[in-house]
Amino acid sequence: MAEKPTKTIxxxxxxxxxxxxxxxxxYTIPVEDDWKVLDALNYIKDEVDPSLSHRWSCxxxxxxxxxxxxxxxxxxxxxxxxxxxxxxVEIAPLANxxxxxxxxxxxxxxxxxxxxxxxxxxxxxxAAVVEGTNRQSHEELMDFKQFSMCINCMLCYSACxxxxxxxxxxxxxxxxxxxxxxxxxxxxxDAERNEIFREDGGVFSCSYANECAEVCPKGVDPSGAIxxxxxxxxxxxAKGFVVPRGK
Amino acid sequence: xxxxxxKLEPIIWGLFGGGMFIGALVxxxxxxxxxxxxPTGIISATPLxxxxxxxxxxxxxxxxxxxxxxxxxxxAGAHQLRHIFLDFGGLSRDGLVGGVLYAIALVGSVxxxxxxxxx
Ligand code: FES
Numbered sequence: 001m002a003e004k005p006t007k008t009i010x011x012x013x014x015x016x017x018x019x020x021x022x023x024x025x026x027y028t029i030p031v032e033d034d035w036k037v038l039d040a041l042n043y044i045k046d047e048v049d050p051s052l053s054h055r056w057s058c059x060x061x062x063x064x065x066x067x068x069x070x071x072x073x074x075x076x077x078x079x080x081x082x083x084x085x086x087x088x089v090e091i092a093p094l095a096n097x098x099x100x101x102x103x104x105x106x107x108x109x110x111x112x113x114x115x116x117x118x119x120x121x122x123x124x125x126x127a128a129v130v131e132g133t134n135r136q137s138h139e140e141l142m143d144f145k146q147f148s149m150c151i152n153c154m155l156c157y158s159a160c161x162x163x164x165x166x167x168x169x170x171x172x173x174x175x176x177x178x179x180x181x182x183x184x185x186x187x188x189x190d191a192e193r194n195e196i197f198r199e200d201g202g203v204f205s206c207s208y209a210n211e212c213a214e215v216c217p218k219g220v221d222p223s224g225a226i227x228x229x230x231x232x233x234x235x236x237x238a239k240g241f242v243v244p245r246g247k
Numbered sequence: 248x249x250x251x252x253x254k255l256e257p258i259i260w261g262l263f264g265g266g267m268f269i270g271a272l273v274x275x276x277x278x279x280x281x282x283x284x285x286p287t288g289i290i291s292a293t294p295l296x297x298x299x300x301x302x303x304x305x306x307x308x309x310x311x312x313x314x315x316x317x318x319x320x321x322x323a324g325a326h327q328l329r330h331i332f333l334d335f336g337g338l339s340r341d342g343l344v345g346g347v348l349y350a351i352a353l354v355g356s357v358x359x360x361x362x363x364x365x366x
Contacts, residue, residue, distance in 0.1 A: 162334070165338055166333075234257045238261075
């Protein structure tokens with residue numbers, strides 16, 4: 001039988017108990033044609049070096065946990081074919097996040113940003129009592145549907161130049177999520193969310209580099225959401241002069 | 248300064264958006280007409296002579312158009328430069344840089360208002 005082709009996988013390793021700074025480790029392994037990048041990492045973990053730490057779960061681009069930097073670009077490793085790369089493939093943790101260990105990054109700050117934009121239907125119960133059953137047309141659904149396809153994989157945070165310069169920036173996914181609820185006709189939280197959007201690190205920090213939309217593995221357009229949110233904020237702000245906000 | 252800029256962000260971004268629209272769509276068309284098509288005789292230059300243009304520009308709507316074309320791109324430029332500066336890691340100096348850039352745009356806009364009124 002012919003020898004299997006091999007590739008050298010260069011993995012960034014970091015053990016907080018031992019290492020001052022991250023280092024790289026090379027593994028030359030036999031690979032299959034149909035492998036995704038994640039398959040190579042799983043092979044290393046199962047067959048070569050069990051000490052390697054990386055996150056994954058669904059293996060079908062749904063859970064959003066396998067985001068890493070592959071040859072310098074943020075990628076969903078369970079979706080990205082290994083065959084797209086040459087003989088040497090460099091895998092590092094996502095940029096712009098603190099590293100917990102090897103390829104695993106800290107999620108806490110990211111999750112806090114999500115909570116900030118109130119990602120739920122505000123006054124859902126109260127409105128249901130007054131307004132009765134919620135009806136939503138196809139067009140109304142289309143106003144926000146694409147923004148609800150986000151799987152929180154954080155690739156957009158890793159790609160965003162503003163996140164790297166301004167760690168407090170709410171960031172693409174959180175703003176797109178907030179905007180998704182603002183666009184939802186069942187929601188009554190626009191005013192609250194827009195106030196958060198106008199704070200330091202809110203929508204206006206975005207410099208429209210559009211990298212978030214480029215790297216999104218689910219075809220969401222977070223930068224589109226941010227620009228729409230900016231416009232909504234300008235309108236909202238201008239309305240504030242005409243109609244005083246009831247508090 | 249940053250706090251003030253933050254408060255004014257919606258209006259600054261609105262001016263920036265208007266300026267980008269004019270800079271990207273209106274000015275190129277205008278430059279094409281007066282800079283290329285008319286001088287090369289591809290279109291007749293008669294509608295562009297002084298009396299016609301003056302008549303157009305001194306009409307109240309003409310004055311507004313003149314004001315928008317002169318002032319808004321200044322805000323677009325200032326805002327754009329500020330964000331380029333931020334993308335290069337200038338967050339700690341944002342107040343100063345943004346302040347100076349917007350001040351230039353503001354002075355330019357005031358001059359544009361004066362010019363539009365006195366046309
Ligand atoms: S493993 Fe779930 S998205 Fe990649």
